[in-house]
Amino acid sequence: MKLRFLGAAGEVTGSCILVEADGLRFLVDCGMFQGGRDAAARNRRAYARELGPIDFVLLTHAHIDHCGLLPRFARPRHGAGSPPVYCTKPTADLVPVMLADSAFVQSRTVARDRRRTDLTASSPGRAKASRFRKAARAQATETPLYTAEDVRRLATRLHGVPYGVEFRPHPQVAVRLHNAGHIVGAASAEVRLADGGRRRTLLFSGDLGEDSALLVRDRDPPPAADIIVVESTYGDRNHRSLADTEDELVAVLHDALQVRRGNVVVPAFALGRAQEFLVLLYRLARTGRIRVPLVFVDSPLARQSAEVTFAHLDAIDEEAAAFHAAERDRKLPFTLRYTESVEDSMFLNSIRSGALIVAASGMCEAGRVRHHLRHNLPRSDCAVLFTGFQAAGTLGRRIVEGARSVWLFGETIPVRASVHTLGGLSAHAGQDSLLDWLRAVPRRPRSAFVDHGEPTAAHALAARMARELAWSPIVAEAETTYEI
Numbered sequence: 001m002k003l004r005f006l007g008a009a010g011e012v013t014g015s016c017i018l019v020e021a022d023g024l025r026f027l028v029d030c031g032m033f034q035g036g037r038d039a040a041a042r043n044r045r046a047y048a049r050e051l052g053p054i055d056f057v058l059l060t061h062a063h064i065d066h067c068g069l070l071p072r073f074a075r076p077r078h079g080a081g082s083p084p085v086y087c088t089k090p091t092a093d094l095v096p097v098m099l100a101d102s103a104f105v106q107s108r109t110v111a112r113d114r115r116r117t118d119l120t121a122s123s124p125g126r127a128k129a130s131r132f133r134k135a136a137r138a139q140a141t142e143t144p145l146y147t148a149e150d151v152r153r154l155a156t157r158l159h160g161v162p163y164g165v166e167f168r169p170h171p172q173v174a175v176r177l178h179n180a181g182h183i184v185g186a187a188s189a190e191v192r193l194a195d196g197g198r199r200r201t202l203l204f205s206g207d208l209g210e211d212s213a214l215l216v217r218d219r220d221p222p223p224a225a226d227i228i229v230v231e232s233t234y235g236d237r238n239h240r241s242l243a244d245t246e247d248e249l250v251a252v253l254h255d256a257l258q259v260r261r262g263n264v265v266v267p268a269f270a271l272g273r274a275q276e277f278l279v280l281l282y283r284l285a286r287t288g289r290i291r292v293p294l295v296f297v298d299s300p301l302a303r304q305s306a307e308v309t310f311a312h313l314d315a316i317d318e319e320a321a322a323f324h325a326a327e328r329d330r331k332l333p334f335t336l337r338y339t340e341s342v343e344d345s346m347f348l349n350s351i352r353s354g355a356l357i358v359a360a361s362g363m364c365e366a367g368r369v370r371h372h373l374r375h376n377l378p379r380s381d382c383a384v385l386f387t388g389f390q391a392a393g394t395l396g397r398r399i400v401e402g403a404r405s406v407w408l409f410g411e412t413i414p415v416r417a418s419v420h421t422l423g424g425l426s427a428h429a430g431q432d433s434l435l436d437w438l439r440a441v442p443r444r445p446r447s448a449f450v451d452h453g454e455p456t457a458a459h460a461l462a463a464r465m466a467r468e469l470a471w472s473p474i475v476a477e478a479e480t481t482y483e484i
């Protein structure tokens with residue numbers, strides 16, 4: 001059997017593992033690379049890459065770094081058919097929403113870059129200064145990878161299956177999906193197959209959540225497996241406890257909204273984090289610990305994600321169900337507005353005080369949050385509150401690491417707002433929690449791989465696995481084929 005990590009090895013995005021056994025070939029996830037100057041070019045290369053025939057795809061969840069390149073299978077190409085994609089039912093509902101948004105963002109980015117290239121051509125002075133950078137960027141994004149039509153076609157290949165029920169994506173293979181407790185629909189995949197006359201079980205963790213998460217139900221215990229691939233986003237650290245996180249949030253909101261009388265901008269992933277943050281606000285406002293005059297969710301994608309998330313009541317946590325009921329019955333302890341149009345979004349720029357603005361993207365690489373940062377970062381009475389992992393090379397990471405100024409919309413924006421990171425609100429398990437999941441595996445696997453982590457995180461988790469579980473984990477390297 002062969003395993004090849006086509007992404008999310010030495011980094012946290014671009015998840016895609018190619019598995020080959022006895023003539024069978026399938027993928028686990030097919031995600032986009034995010035963050036860093038070369039992300040667009042890497043996605044372009046990955047999208048165009050010849051993978052050969054693929055029998056099926058197992059998709060762990062609907063975050064774009066796991067599903068963002070799936071439309072490569074929208075049409076048969078290079079003589080190969082388009083493989084079916086298996087995932088949970090909530091994921092099958094979310095993927096078309098996420099991919100349609102991705103297609104839209106790509107078309108807008110291409111249009112913007114074209115305009116920029118035209119502008120550059122008409123002002124030779126500037127052209128000289130940044131000719132190479134602009135040319136590279138224009139080349140990297142000259143056409144979108146896929147369109148809304150491709151997304152519609154891909155959606156017909158999605159098959160939603162329930163957690164815990166065995167299904168056969170291929171006559172040689174049996175699969176069960178287990179709740180990974182990360183976002184609604186997120187799964188770990190247990191795969192049983194024949195390999196050279198032997199039966200083998202593989203377990204792909206997907207992204208694992210913390211058991212204290214407020215949005216989705218706690219993850220299932222892992223099954224036994226011969227080969228385990230585990231994520232390591234937070235493989236080198238633990239999160240703060242939920243109680244500490246609540247205290248921290250209470251302090252930040254009080255200071256920015258009531259003392260300094262500014263706004264608070266919360267960059268959040270539209271899917272998962274935005275909803276979880278609202279549940280946390282609800283929990284604190286209901287008990288009178290915070291006073292938030294106005295909460296805006298400035299992300300149509302977050303609204304759509306919320307609709308799908310709360311439609312799957314069996315998959316969400318009690319606290320989230322209570323929030324949903326209060327919202328539906330108009331009994332929330334704060335005013336919550338979802339802004340749709342660009343005009344409504346721009347109106348938020350005129351609010352000077354008392355607004356809490358939740359907007360995507362979570363790492364500030366795209367989306368409406370960039371406008372809110374432009375208006376609020378230079379103001380010392382405002383706060384920016386990060387709620388999730390900031391990958392290397394992203395604008396979010398630069399702000400978190402204390403940049404004095406950032407480059408936004410062609411100008412230098414000073415950072416005078418206070419910057420905070422909520423330690424305990426990650427949708428990803430911290431180091432101890434990853435170890436707990438691994439410890440719960442019923443028997444020692446023959447092989448274990450650590451992926452989906454920056455090198456220090458992946459190696460730190462592998463070191464603890466070796467020390468405390470006596471496993472011999474391999475930190476996955478990109479583009480390396482492992483024969484097992």
Ligand SMILES: [Zn+2]
Pocket residue numbers: 061063182207
């Ligand atoms: Zn994820």
